[in-house]
Amino acid sequence: MANVVMSMCVAFSLVFVSPVLLFCQSRLPYDYPPVLINVNDRIIKLFRVLDADLAGAAEEISKTGLTGPEASKVLKKLCTGKTYAVDCAAVDTKGVMVTLEPGIYKRYEGTDISKQEQVATMLSTKKPVFSKVFKAEEGFDAVDLERPVFSASKEFMGSVSILVKPEILLSSVIEPLVRGIPTEVWVMQKDGRILYDAKKEEIGKVLFTDPLYGSFPDLVAMGGKISKQPLGNGVYEFYSKETKRTVTKEAFWTTVGLYGTQWRLIATRYLNKN
DSSP: OHHHHHHHHHHHHHHTTSSEEOOOGGGOSSOOOHHHHHHHHHHHHHHHHHHHHHHHHHHHHHHHOSSSHHHHHHHHHHHTTOTTEEEEEEEETTSBEEEEESGGGGGGTTOBOTTSHHHHHHHHHOSOEEOOOEEOTTSSEEEEEEEEEEOTTOOEEEEEEEEEOHHHHHHHHHHHHHTTSSOEEEEEETTSBEEEOSSGGGTTOBTTTOGGGTTOHHHHHHHHHHHHOSSEEEEEEEEOSSSSOEEEEEEEEEEEEETTEEEEEEEEEESOOO
16 A cells, blocks of 8 residues: 555656646556546646647737737637637736627626636736636636736736636536446536536535535545545445436546646446445
8 A cells, every 4th residue: 555655646746747737647546447547638638728728828918918809819719619618808917807709798898807716816926727616707607717918028917818617618528438338427626516417417516515415424425535635436325327216336536637726537337226
């Protein structure tokens, strides 16, 4: 066991060199389901694309400025092709959204979002941030990625933001990979909020407090381990996907993330079907 723990520590010491939290799959200490490895890889690749696109947009905005037709073109380009992206914004040094695309969201230009946790952090640290789920000004739950913008003389100008619906992002990756196999994948924030589940009604619930999970102490206890540990496995009881019968499930989890924010990816399979 000491060797396993050491391997995990070595693997995660390599993770934090990059803004993208990569996991060294060759050192996974358990017999992980292949689908979890595939989901992990796909989300990491998607995060790399988001990071690169945000960096590119920030560089372009530094030249065009935060407002005007050219800035709008940059934001349109940032949002294009991303089905999970709601809108893209340029945010000034006071935390005010000064340009938004696509056009249907332009009515939110001039909105002060400086009190949002991720924006306040970005304004303070001048570093990229990836928020937890929050209620966006646009009226729905989302996550926000913000990257600071600096002028050629290194003066802080504001940020570029992309607002994302995580359940759409995750379903686009997970659903094709689990189709036709006896394994389910769900995704959780470290605070227990369900970001994605095959049962849509569970998305947005908090594992530690929602009454749905209160009758399943093993699941809640395992959720605590998932929250605290970047990878692991365990067994718990919960309803089957197909029926309201209680079944025993084996779970394996790992971690992906960006800009310091972590998502837990959990794959489960039945040990029995009562």
